[in-house]
Amino acid sequence: MMTAFILALMELSLSFDNAVVNATVLKNMSAVWQRRFLTWGMVIAVFGVRFLLPVLIVAVVSGQSLQAVTLLAVRDPEEYSRHVQAAHVQISAFGGMYLLLVFLSFFFAKNKSLHWLVWVEHRLAQLGKLESIEVATALGALLFAQQFLPPGQKQAALLAGVVGVILFVVVKSVSGLFEHSEAVEGTAHKAGMVAFLYLEILDLSFSLDGVIGAFAITRDVVLILLGLTIGAMFVRSLTVFLVRRRMLEEYLYLEHGAHYAIGALAVLMLADMSLHVPEWITGLTGFVLILLSLWSSIRAKKQRDAAV
16 A cells, blocks of 8 residues: 555645646536536546556557556556657657646737736737747757657657647637637537536546556556556545636736646656656656745735735
């Protein structure tokens, strides 16, 4: 049980920023879709992202069937772990690119008026006036990162990263389509569904790093699933707490800190393709950035209250 507890702590440390960003999306969803986020979403997060997804990745990379890889995970965890570790370049490229676009799309937003680090964010918002600047920036980062890989891995990293970009663009485009078509019958339901899918893909991207890191702690697939499930349940409970207590409205820069943490995680995942980045560095970086944004938010709140 101690191993499961350690895995749960790792999942929590890597996903606290995920909870904050989830809350920014969840607060605009209907009560029905919020409940589905906790029920359907939990099933997807546990069995889909933390068990079936690594199995699917190993099957694609190794050329084995899903059934064979599933049996391998249960019967020979050591060999299964080796296959997962072997696919870390593709996993890091996909997750890193998706998260990098989440970060860039937030700070490149043209209509963004609230800034935490004004001297940086104001300039990024100005650059946001350029068409598709976030996609161009992300692809440039991918091309730079894959230059440090051995020749045999460059194409795999490039392909996985481009898939991450395509998935982000498709989800955001469909979401924007429904957001601007509220008069169409059934659009609210479809918009809720798209937001739900966006949250699940975001959770997927965050969890990839944790799934790989879990194999450095134990090879027991059941323990990994148990530990990451405990962490995922806590993160989702934290998301709902942030929404119901209106914490994002109360602490203005919390969302900014979470997106900086996402940007840091994305950069570390891309760097991890060619050099090993310990999980504690990833988790601590995000945690510190969120704490700093919380501290700034508390100061700003006190100044507002004093001015009233």
